[in-house]
Amino acid sequence: MNGYNVAVVGATGLVGETMMQILAQREFPVDRLHAVASERSVGKTVEFGERQVAVEALNDFDFSGMHFALFSAGAGTAIEHAPRAAAQGAIVIDNSSAFRYDDDVPLVVPEVNPSALAECRERGIVANPNCSTIQLVVALKPLYDAIGIQRISVATYQAVSGAGRRAMEDLVRHTANMMAGKGRPEEPADAEEEEP
Incomplete structure (x- = not known):
């Protein structure tokens, strides 16, 4: 084997x-990379290294032959399509909140609990925590190992980029209006999930 076959679901989104x-x-030793997204993105291309990769439709995508399916398309998309990808033989690594609280899906931060990856055999899905949690546990793990931690209280401020490209564009537009003394635009900002 020269490399792994990888599908990136949500390939047209920021993440x-x-x-x-x-x-x-x-x-990363990739043999074939598939950029997978919603029907409205079919026909577009995305960059992977030095080459352009055509976007394929998620609804029709056959995950058999894929070693890994990296999901970054929101919880709804993951709930609908990640089990299908796993059933077709791909190891799914999901970046959404869809499976974070499922007892039979390991919640993995490789620097903290890499052995938990072995637990993905049951469903073929691996979840990862929220980005703030990942950074926190990577920093806390050595302290926990050395002296133990009984309790920690944390407050975080989340980046707007986590809400996707549209939210980023709204922030830029709203900031420009405020800086120009125009105030906030009348229309509400859409807090949609990133496009699959």
Whole structure:
């Protein structure tokens, strides 16, 4: 085997694009990469390293032959399609909140509990915590191992980028209006999930 076959679900979103950039930058051994998204993105291309990859439709995508399916398309999309990907043989790594509280889906931060990956055999799905939690537990793990931790209280401020491209565009538009003395636009900002 020369490498792994990887499907990135949500490839046209901010996080999906970043996943592909990291795979390329770290020279992850990819044999075939599939950029998967909603029907409205079919026909577009996304960048993977030095090449352009055509976007394929999620509803019709066959995950058999995929070693990994990286999901970054929101909880609803993950709930609907991740079990299908796993049933077709891919190991699903889901970035949404969909499976974080499922007892039979391991919640993994590789720097903290890599052995939990073995638990993904039952459903074929691995979840990861929220981004703030990941950073926190990576920093706390050595302290926990050395002296133990009984309780911790945390407050976080989440980045608007976590709500997707539309939320980022709304923030830019609203900020520009405020800076120009126009006030906030009348229409409500949509807090939609990132496009699958």
